[in-house]
Amino acid sequence: MSGMAFGGADEGESGGLIARASDIAQGLNYPKTAFFHIAFKTAAILIYMFGSWFSSNFVNIFVLCVLMLAFDFWTVKNVSGRLMVGLRWWSEVRDDGSTDWKYECRDGNLNATTMDVAIFWIGLLTPAFIWFIFGVGSVFRLSFDWLLLIAIALALSGANIVGYVRCKQEAGTRLMSGLQGVMGRTGMGSNVMGQALQSAAGKAFGL
């Protein structure tokens, strides 16, 4: 692997890039998942930005974008989250009709590297930010057609972001209460310390 990196440096630009890419890929446990995690989002953004170069038809671009965003939503919710960070969220409907949102975190050892986790979170948050900038630009240009598309993009990415952040918080609170339990049992900390921890956790994660 490192031999490839050195060879890349000798062979010039394209060789260097490929070597870097494969280095990054080596650092990942789930290269295909990571690729798709990024691919659909990037495709949606690129189609939005450059679609008008290829087709003057608003409808085609809109539909393509929405389809890419929908695939991305499905991928992130069902595949990337589970594999790359061990989190998942879903909803169930109770009998009286109210919705129950469930968040789960994998307790066992996670088969993903820090690179996986980094790519997941960066890939989750950056496109939302980019779409928001597009949205502001669209409002200033008063083009409400595209604003519809941007609203859809923000809604879908927002849903995933909220879901996973809540997942993380749930995992955090469970960790905190687990730690507290341990501390109480071993008598390591006084009650005061336990209370402080709990209130800190509450403030950090409380909604």
Place this chain on the structure above:
Amino acid sequence: MLCVLNPRKANMQTLKNWDLWGPLVLCLTLATLLSWFAPYEQKSLVFASVFVIVCCGATVVTVNALLLGGNISFFQSVCVLGYCIFPLNIASVICLIGGPLIWRLAVVAVCFFWSTSASLGFMGELVPTNRRALAVYPLFLFYTSIGWLILIAARTSPYS
């Protein structure tokens, strides 16, 4: 989806597995079809309007049913309303192929009744009896406006 095609066989269990993909595809298809046959300057307007009307209309009808005390979740209701657009999709395809006004009116009317009765089967049972009419009226309005859009769009098609 099968519940819409077979209104008699619908029951509450199928409602539990709601998903929004079907409604999304149906909404996109309807909007695309209607904008296909619109005059050039209006294509994007027609597409965006139909999409927004379907989405916001479904949301409003759902919120209305929820506020009237229905015990259905928001997403389930949107899912049902979305899937019940399917007959109107068929109507738009048939109408856009062309034909005299009476034929198109009949087709749209048949599909409108199909849609409404399919969604009534779900929505009607979930709202207290004395408020059923209040919950059903927006439903009628919603499907009527979509049916009307289909009728108007077909009139400007090159085949009629």
